[in-house]
Amino acid sequence: MSTAxxxxxxxxxxxxxxxxxxxxxxxxxxxxxxxxxxxxxxSAEEIARRMNHLSLAQxxxxxxxxxxxxxxxxxxxAEEDAEYWKLASLxxxxx
Numbered sequence: 001m002s003t004a005x006x007x008x009x010x011x012x013x014x015x016x017x018x019x020x021x022x023x024x025x026x027x028x029x030x031x032x033x034x035x036x037x038x039x040x041x042x043s044a045e046e047i048a049r050r051m052n053h054l055s056l057a058q059x060x061x062x063x064x065x066x067x068x069x070x071x072x073x074x075x076x077x078a079e080e081d082a083e084y085w086k087l088a089s090l091x092x093x094x095x
């Protein structure tokens with residue numbers, strides 16, 4: 001008989017990893033990374049296939065976390081996007 005897993009243990013935050021942003025427990029994969037693929041149209045099953053170090057349960061936990069904390073994750077994505085464009089702009093000026 002298998003042991004039940006508390007789904008609350010599948011996503012964690014640590015100040016030492018990804019600036020405290022939520023990640024899949026035991027990995028360095030952020031919830032945001034899962035969400036980006038999901039928003040691009042990938043199903044949970046496809047994400048689990050692409051990221052074969054994650055189980056389907058971990059992917060669904062990340063998506064559940066996103067749906068419960070959508071404002072937080074969207075703010076993280078916006079911050080990462082702004083940082084990307086800032087760095088891209090600096091790089092373009094040097095070229």
